[in-house]
Amino acid sequence: MTPSPSGGLTIGDLADRTGLAVSAIRFYETHGILHPVRNAGGHRRYGRADIRRLSFVMIAQSMGFGLSEIAGYMTGLPAHRAPSKADWTRISEDFRSKIDARITLLQSMRDRLDGCIGCGCLSLETCALHNPLDEAAKGGTGPRALREV
Amino acid sequence: MTPSPSGGLTIGDLADRTGLAVSAIRFYETHGILHPVRNAGGHRRYGRADIRRLSFVMIAQSMGFGLSEIAGYMTGLPAHRAPSKADWTRISEDFRSKIDARITLLQSMRDRLDGCIGCGCLSLETCALHNPLDEAAKGGTGPRALREV
DNA sequence: CTAATTTCTCAAGTCCACTTTAGATCAAGA
DNA sequence: TCTTGATCTAAAGTGGACTTGAGAAATTAG
Known part of the structure; x- marks a missing residue:
């Protein structure tokens, strides 16, 4: 539960913050929505901006957009840097x-x-x-x- | 294409009138949305009111309602008689x-x-x-x- | 350091809404 | 009548969006 201050969020942290299942977050990654880095042990590490990305995914889904369409929007955001307000x-x-x-x-x-x-x-x-x-x-x-x- | 004047519509007629696939109409039947009668040879025969039922299904679907929910509405209509305007x-x-x-x-x-x-x-x-x-x-x-x- | 938790990968399973396939039967026009 | 096209059933396949399960490795709490 204690989000590593330097190393970013674990997949469990992200799940807690968004309410999504860990499996769903991994699934989204295979569809190009998130691009976490890996730590020395091979575990995913996320940035705070990824909470926002997932929020967007959830909002768009509840409005009836499909994952592929949402993934399309996501490619408009920088993959490895936190998106700016202008990006959003x-x-x-x-x-x-x-x-x-x-x-x-x-x-x-x-x-x-x-x-x-x-x-x-x-x-x-x-x-x-x-x-x-x-x-x-x-x-x-x-x-x-x-x-x- | 010639709808039997006395015997009602065939599944193909209904498909032509609604734009749905024949397979979809059969599928809806298994979900309790239509209740066609059978002729001597075992073929389905529909009434004109079934066009309206399917129209409703298509409208509701395009608005994001699921089939089970739609089937729920349909149970509010008489199964073997043409629904009245009051029913609709x-x-x-x-x-x-x-x-x-x-x-x-x-x-x-x-x-x-x-x-x-x-x-x-x-x-x-x-x-x-x-x-x-x-x-x-x-x-x-x-x-x-x-x-x- | 050890035990309990998390996370890892990958394959398989689930639900919905249908479509496709296969083989057989029915109906309708020439 | 014959033949072409429509319809029949039952089972399997598809695509989207995930979940579940199994076994192994990493992390963390005590």
């Missing part, structure tokens, strides 16, 4: 615009749903939801949340 | 309130993200995003979009 601002601008698009889509679907349920036309043949769906329903296999907006 | 209105009211909650959560996260990125505090220890995340991040394994709001 840059990647979060694109992120924010995608969130906005997602909110707008959700709102328009909700509003149209009201109309469609009300008029009894909830059919892909005539319903106004048809086109938005066509655009939103692209993507590979697996759960199709609001990915790829 | 009833289940869509609950649905709509969940969508609203989802939109609100997304908006508040977006707004706080602006603040957190700006002030450089994007850390679970101090960031205002912490608590909303705690609530949103519950759930089993697998992709964790905005399920379980």
Whole structure:
């Protein structure tokens, strides 16, 4: 629990700080999200900035972004130096615009749903939801949340 | 392609009308979303109302709801009779309130993200995003979009 | 120094939402 | 009628996001 003052955080420290499982943190590393250094014994050592990286991952995931997309944002951050505020601002601008698009889509679907349920036309043949769906329903296999907006 | 006028729609008809794969429609049946009757030869026959059911499934999915949750809504509809407008209105009211909650959560996260990125505090220890995340991040394994709001 | 904890790697397992494959049967047009 | 295309079942495969398990080595508390 005592984070080594000089050597950085252990994977357990990071897990405690973020609430993530140790296995998840290792998993993210294999997907290029973190790049910890190793100590003499081969154990991973993290910097404080990695807490922030993982926070971003968790936020983005809860908003429906996939890991590969998130990893894409992460490549916009320096791998072995703590990102500056400018780094975070840059990647979060694109992120924010995608969130906005997602909110707008959700709102328009909700509003149209009201109309469609009300008029009894909830059919892909005539319903106004048809086109938005066509655009939103692209993507590979697996759960199709609001990915790829 | 010629939908049997008396016998209802074939699974292929339904696939054409909804844009779903035949295999997906069969899969949904195993999850209790559709309950087609069988003809003499053992082939599935659907009613027009099933197009609407599948439309609802697709809409709900694109909004981040999981199949089991959607199946839950579907049990609120009559299995072997075409749902009335009142049936649809009833289940869509609950649905709509969940969508609203989802939109609100997304908006508040977006707004706080602006603040957190700006002030450089994007850390679970101090960031205002912490608590909303705690609530949103519950759930089993697998992709964790905005399920379980 | 020893015992208890952590961490290491790597392979395999899990859940969700489907798709693919295989072999057989059913339905419909020429 | 015949043949082509649709549908049937059951089982296995896929991709995303992780978790679990096994055995070994490193770290830390007492």
